[in-house]
Amino acid sequence: MRVWGGAGRGGRVLVRDTLPAVLVAGASVVLFSVHGRGQLGGQGVPVEGLREPDALGVALLLLACVPVAVRRRWPLTGLCAALLPETALEGLGYGTGLTGVAGLVMLYSVAAYRGLAVALGGLALSVVLYTASVAAGAGPPAAWSGHLVMIVALVAGWGVGRSLRLRRAYMAELKDRAARLERARAADRRAARAEERSRIARELHDVVAHHVSVMTVQASAARRVLASDPELAGEALSAIEETGRMALTEMRNIVGVLRAGARAELGPQPGTRDLPALVEQMREAGLATGLTVQGPPGPIPAGVDLAAYRLVQEGLTNALRHAGAGATARVTVRHEPHELDVRVEDDGRGADGGWGADGGRGADGTGHGLVGIRERVALYGGILSIGPRPGGGFEVRARFPLKDGQ
Structure with a gap:
């Protein structure tokens, strides 16, 4: 069942429309009663065929004015209800009072x-x-000009009503469009926040996983030689301290953007230019690592540069954790005019399981490295391959397309 405008609003509209209906009806009855044959004849107005006011005429007059009270709730029904008694008044020869105004209001x-x-x-x-x-x-009979004026008045009242309706529809469309734009902006903001959270989560994972893995390996080495070679153990502990400081610095820079009003230290993101330092860090942690750069280095987009660095970092971290003692790793970066090829391979044990579905290497891997690497490579349209090597060990390789020679 349809409720027109709600109970409260419908009642207020009915009250507002009832007052004009009462005023029009009252004025019509007064004019109808005062302007009888005698009064109009004394003023020189033709009264041939005009009937004297009586109860029937008053009743028809009221019936023609009452629909104004429901003009907004049932406009078409009210128009028909107003026109029929008005037509009857004209046809029976009564004066119409202000019923023409009531009909015009209903048409509007x-x-x-x-x-x-x-x-x-x-x-x-x-x-x-x-x-x-x-x-x-x-x-x-009335002059033809009077009939013409009445027709023009009907068309004008109808035109004013249509103009008002079109204006209301236009304003409603503007409000709806503004609401849709606001919802779209809110959705864009939520998507941007989600993307930023995902990016920060990837960065935090890469930083924490790499540095904590290095610190764990170094701490294990320090524990084993603590009694037999205190000097070597001290060097390992110093390396752990330096690695911890580096991790804290990177984490502070990443998390700093989340704190309102906090000023994070600004600095360039790591990239392929920092791979020698990363390889040296892995050597100090006990993983024999080599770096080969092929082709003349060219300009690389910042996003691709960071993704390549994080891929190497993740690959070496997993090799350090899972390749086993005595394993070696090699990083190969090949620069081509339209492609950057990055490869990390090791010769560690290959029979204990590969990279887990969640990015850990080994059957029980629990990290999120693979997910992060796939997202980074896919973001820049790259091709990623991860798996065991035919001769043993594992390989991580990504090829990033470079547009326009970059």
């Missing part, structure tokens, strides 16, 4: 609150009934 309401087809139907009905009442009228 149909045009303002209903669709175009209904509004055109209301206009046609008004014109037809007015023409029929004039043709069958028993009252004194």
Whole structure:
């Protein structure tokens, strides 16, 4: 069941529309009663065929004015209810008082609150009934100019109603469009925040996983030689201290952007230019690592440069953790005009399982390295391959396309 405008709003509208209906009805009754044959004849107005006011005329007059009270709730029904008694007044030769105003108000309401087809139907009905009442009228004939003015008034009232309806529809469309844009902006902000959180999570994982793995290996080495070679153990502990400082610095720079009002230290993101330092760090941690750079280095987009560095970092970290004692690793970076090829391979044990589905190497891997690497490589349209090597060990390789020679 449809509730028109809600109970509270419908009641307020009915009250607001009732007052004009009462005013129009009252004024019509007064004019109808005062302007009888005697009064109009004394003023020189033709009264041939004009009936004296009586109860029937008053009743028809009131019936023509009452629909104004429901003009917004049932405009078309109200228009029909107003036109029929008005036509009857004309046809029976009564004076119409202000019923013409009531009919005009109802026609305006149909045009303002209903669709175009209904509004055109209301206009046609008004014109037809007015023409029929004039043709069958028993009252004194009016000049053609008066009929023309009435037709123009009907069309003008209808046009004002349509203009108001179109304006309301336009304003509603503007509000709806503004609401849609606001929802779209909110969705974009949520997507941007989610993407930023994902990016920060990847960065934190790469930093923490790498440095903690290095610190764990160095701490294990220090524990084994603590009694037999205190000097070597001290060097390992110093390396752990330096690695911890580096991890804290990188984490502080990454997390700093999350703190409102905090000023993070600004610095360039790591890239392929920092691979020698990374390889040296892995050597100090006990993983024999080599670096080969092929081709003349060219300009690389910052995002691709960072993704390549993180891929090497993740590959070496997993080799350090899972390749086993005595394993060696090699990093190969090949620069081509339209491609950057990055490869990390080791000769560690290969029978204990490969990279887990979540990025850990080994059957019980629990990291998120593979997920992060796949996201980074896919983000820049690269091709990623991870798996065991035919001769033993594992290989991580990514090829990043470089557009326009970059």
